[in-house]
Amino acid sequence: MEKPTKSLDAEFFNEMYQRNEDPWDFENSPYEREKYEATLRAIPNPVYDNAFEIGCSNGVLSEKLARRCKHLLAVDASEIATENARKRLVDFQSVEVREMIVPNNFPNENFDLILFSEVGYFLSREDLAITKDKMINALLPKGHLLMVHWTPIVEEFPLTGDEVHELFIESAGNEKSDPLIHLYGRREDQYRLDLFEKKPEL
Template sequence: MNENQPNTLPPEYFDQVYQANRDPWGFESSPYEREKYAATLAALPREHYPEAFEIGCSLGVLTAQLARRCGQLLAVDVSEAALAQARQRCARLPHVTVQRMQVPEELTDQQFDLILVSEVGYYWSAADLALAADLLLARLRPGGQLLLVHWTPPVHDYPLTGDDVHEYFLARAGEAGDLRHLAGQQHETYRLDLLEKRA
């Protein structure tokens, strides 16, 4: 955990990043991102998820690909600049809803068959990670799946690392709770873990 940045990064942080660069992480052009998106989709064991929730959709590059596997997809982000691009990208996908939402402070009451937390958990403080986990698991249907995908090297601005996020959820799955770990992958600079809510 980054002791110098204990607080969740605010929406203004992301607004400034997107104002400086419309695609700051190379989501549209990076071979790394393309490979990671392919691994993310390949990790999903079901061909179809009736209702899915993507947190931190950014420009909607992965959203548009994930949409092919979903009956309804709610994709959210805190940055309006990013969401404008996501809405444009998903404009011809009527089953995709793109919305501004700051998790965990704001959260829908809807229930989901799939929740994707990709490259967003390390922006939360440790307290917000714990709160988000509680709230998200409450919105996951029994038998529903939670997919975590995060960059693992430390970033000095971020309160947590990707490993912190995944280890937190895996610890919960290791307890006698309602979550079980289905699969995990360790890549050079990112990791992926799939969990399922016990029926």
């Protein structure tokens, strides 16, 4: 099977959530539970003023993340997923859930934390590059960007988790033109995690 070259659209995800409200078993999977714990441990600051979660799905991780954010914007491409997330997060006044497809839509805000988890490989290489630039521009100086992605190859996804992360690694370095610093990387059997910090403005 030849991998797709275009980003997967909202219809793809809505059809998936119509078949199963929790298609990746976020609620009960030991794998997801361990990965969430690793994700939260990797976030450096105890509290963030304004965080942005891209690909919130049904809000299981959003609920954990919200406890460390004064404001959290959680978005997903699926109408069904965002509705489920709103129900889950109804008691968290600091959380705003929006239906949003990146990079076509992107918030006009700045963030001190951006979480990009299990969504990058749904994008084409071109759309991922655009998303990366928008994320970096939206990130405040010394703000953190945390990425977590499944690494095994999935034929129906345009990219692999490693391809997603390596594109961001290319923007992290010692050159003045490199906007990011790579703070931390971790690789497990089925996922990788990378933490970046935006360089302070000169």
